[in-house]
Amino acid sequence: MVAFGKKLKETQIEEWQGYYINYKILKKKVNQYSRQIENGSGDHLLVLKDFSFMLDNQLEKIVLFMLEQQGLLAKRLSALREQQDTAFQQGTILDVSEVREAYRAVGQDLLRLLFFVEMNAIGLRKILKKFDKRLGYGFTNYYVKTRANHPYSQLQQIFKHVGFGAVVGAISRNLADLQDNEGSYVSIYDQPILHLQDPVVTSIRAAVDRLTNSTNFLNFMGKHAMIMQEDLPSPSQDDVGDQAFDLMSLLLNLMNTFLYMVNTYIIVPTADSYSLSLGAAATVCGAVIGSMAVAQMFSSVYLSAWSNKSYKKPLVFSSVLLLVGNVLYALAYDLDSISVLLIGRVFCGLGSARAVNRRYISDCVPPKLRMKASAGFVTASALGMACGPALACLFQAKFKLFKLTFNDDTLPGWFMALAWLVYLLCLCISFKEPPQPECNIVPQESNRDTKGNRTHNAMENGLEQPLLKSSEEKQQDDDDEEGQDFDQCDEDSDESHKPATSIVAAYRLLTPSVKAQLLIYFMLKYAMEILLAESSVITGYYFMWSTQYVALFLACLGLTVLPVNVLVGNYISNMFEERQVLLASEIIVCIGIVLSFKVGIPYTVPQYVISAVLTFVSAEVLEGVNLSLLSRVMSSRLARGTYNGGLLSTEAGTLARVVADGPRRRLWGHIAAQSALRLQYIRAQLEENLRAASRNFGLCLTE
Template sequence: MVKFGKRLAMSVNPLWEGQYLEYRQLKKELKKLSTPTGSDAEGSSSPSSALAQPKDGHARFQKKLDSEIEKIVLFFLTKQGEFASRLSAFRAQQLVATTSSPSTESEIETINALANGYRDIGEELVKLLYYVELNATGLRKILKKHDKNHKGKKITANYINSRVESNVSHLQQLYHDEGISAIIASIRAALDELRTLQMQVSGTNHEAAAATLTRSISEDEPILNRISVARQRLHQSTRYAKTIAAQALIFDSDLSDDEEEMLLKTIKMQKPSPISRFLNMFSTFLYMTNYYIVAPTSGEYATLLGGTAALSGVIVGMTPVASMLSAVLYSWWANRSFRNPLLFSTVCLVLGNLLYALALSYNSISMVLVGRLLNGFGGARSINRRYIADNYSREERTGASALFVTYSALGMSAGPAMAAVLNYIPDDLRVFGYLVTIETSPGWLMFVVWSVYCVAIVAFFQEPNRDARVCGVLNSTHTIQVWILGFSPNFFDFFCSFFAKSFSRYPFDHHIYNKCIIYAQSVVWIGRNSTPNVI
């Protein structure tokens, strides 16, 4: 694997040389801290100078790092200003082109020139995004290298905390791209308007347009896609830098740079299998089908068992009552596993439908009610939602939530539709010697379906690797540092000490205490990063 210093040197834009993080120079500064010079050794006879020298060296390193960050951020802002000025000039030309009525040929030439100008800005913007990503990675690595080489003088947590919490900070600008968002929005809007204008001009005079048109403006411009990819990479890099807000900035880590990059790739690769995702979604479809399939025949079923048709509402309503109770259990259980609660809920549904189907043979309305109660207790929708929240990326989550609602709606429609089809079953059909009627057929059908689904869960559903996910963002064997995502060090210390004192009077497992702290950090991190950037 190529060392980061070499990768940085190979990736330098010649036009921007001198504006990148001086990674090699900073590494030399670190070596100076580790290897005192001869003059330092001679002066070390004085105890006070021996103590002051390392402290001054670390302070010089931080000052050098501040200077590098300032250089990078000022260049970043300067380029944004240049892009904004060029965009402003192009937009003014575009406004003139849309309001005036010159010849078709000159109009198309203007459109081509403006479109190429916007594309050029987009190309440079892609390079700028890569520039920021590269320097943000370099900053993270040099801080990590410092703490690894000087374990008694770790500065990462305090350095980041003091700069981020400051009202005036260059470091904050490195991870904020609101200006980039505005530039992207302007390019997108300008190209959309030019495309509309191009279509109007082409429609007016096809021959002149064909003669002068060099390149059409597509709705899905390649440069916009490239900007989107570059920005997504930057967000992944800064999200991982925020994972330093859950790892290197909160937890001490002794991983090397190569091991760290391999860890990041491992985290990205740990996605649930497509079959597991499908089974999770299909669970909610089957449950909603099971919920509504008995509605058309439940009144007649109650009458056959000696009750009244009014019991139909009770039979149908037993399921949601039980699902309210089971939601509490499944919410707790889903913190530990997905496969086991899904299996348990499926077994409840298998037994519930079997009781519902056998109730007529035993002339017991109680079996119907207990069966429907078990069906409700097998409602795993809280597990399905939690699975989506935990095992889909932020980009995938909106689509997965929409798919979840779609599966639910399809199940609500499929239930009554299947009940209508079951009206055509033969009169003498028997299963295991038990007579199958129109009233009991929904129970028998769902019994078979849920049994097959249970086998599919056992055979194909893969439990997400929770340990690997946790290790991807923290190393729980190390000490928790004081910097935590928006909380001040004093507040976090107060929270930890209060939490420990509150439980000190009871037999207490410190492993559980550490887990509770980890969960608290996770809640804060998720809350502060749950809103995606809007282009």
């Protein structure tokens, strides 16, 4: 992968060279400050003041040039508007065609300007991070907050792309007016769905989307999926991705995600009754649910490794295992074997392809569609979580067919077996294996014949990292002889950008902040699994709820996922910092857990429902914000390869489910059994004492 300093030098527009951020000088300054601090000759306050002054000057230079170029574009658009009116009045097709091409030329120049702003924004982010890393300061947060929140902020001119919206709107509207009917086309403001899909307009909108630093629902949901973006994608990535991308394959990949989540939660309402019917204790349902999670820990690794060579084969293998596992789960009733039941769930866990689903989106979906595909992954998971219990609520029939029993315990297994069989057939017929070299190998920057080609391709692809991202990136200072020893310590070689090749290498890339985020993810998944897996046992013991009530309750909880993410992605994350939302969510989760305890007073349905809703909803908010932060602080080396960030988050969540469903269940069952024995002993003693008292009382009356 090419270092940023070299990429900036190669892709900058020649006539604008003097207006780019002077990344080389700023790096020299950082090295100089570092030497001064180490030697004890530098003053911290003076260093901060001097570096802030340099950055302010760089920002002012960039912003003033950007505004000047925007003014030139606006002037050209105004002149084109007059030419367009004249062409419409004369009705000459040739004139209309010339005006259309002139608008497209303005669009190309706007793309150049957007790329200019984007490269400067990335340079600013990288130099701030380098300053913090070399000097150990929290300068980035201070600088961004003080500059971004100022009423005359020049920083916001860059990161909120002020003024570009009007130019983009003018180009889009006028190109739409010039389409086909020479001005008779309905305005894009009246029919926004029918607006012109001109290639220039599409490229501009993609560039604006990459440049924006504001949070919206799509970005929030995409980060929720923990599908990371590469820091410096190659210029040919979009073109290659478009050629290799197949929509049906993506839909089948998302369908695998949906069906697996349905498969996970469809048995939750009936797991305790199924265990009882096979002669086991109700608490064994924890082992039934948890066995799938135990197997998933291993399947995530080997299927992710298999996807280095193929995507279709792991998905087919996964579907076969899930088909067999569900058949065994359903047959356990007629075989009267709890072992067959557990083996069936283990097979289902071994068929977990969520790591492959994430990796397919990360590696084989074009960058411009990747965020939408990531949001689709989260949506499919949420719908599967809600549909699983809802389907269990519908399976209330009881009959026999070919000596096989079909009832509310076995029907979930038979239904999922049929669903996986249909999916397997569709997968074999419609899934197209993507070309492996383009999808799995991180492409290197190829040489370009001309700098113009490099600039055009880079404008089309750009970079989409936020200012405050703090992944383990390093850069190389080209032509920087002074401070070369420092550069060798903190600049990335091509080798350092390669994906992690082992779980140990991936673990070494985890910084303390990443470990903290993974721990939070583990704890929230632990809390959610306890809530969901225990629902049938608790509601049956305290409230005598039937399977239908439990399934309906869990389905309602699952349906809250999407509305909550819409609320957080569109509103809450724009009003509060993510760390504030993170802390508030953790507090509410704790409150929900505390409310779930039975202390002194009788345990009531409102208490349980309120505690469950608080815990589940706040945990969902916590999960989204946590994974959003995690995608920012995780190393870019974990964006691809077998041991990627998605696999690590999957393993953390699966481990939480294992811990929640395994030893805790056995401990609770042991405590419950001991408590029952004590109660029986106390009851027997009381009855014996009552009988003895009755005999004594009878003797007293006789006397």
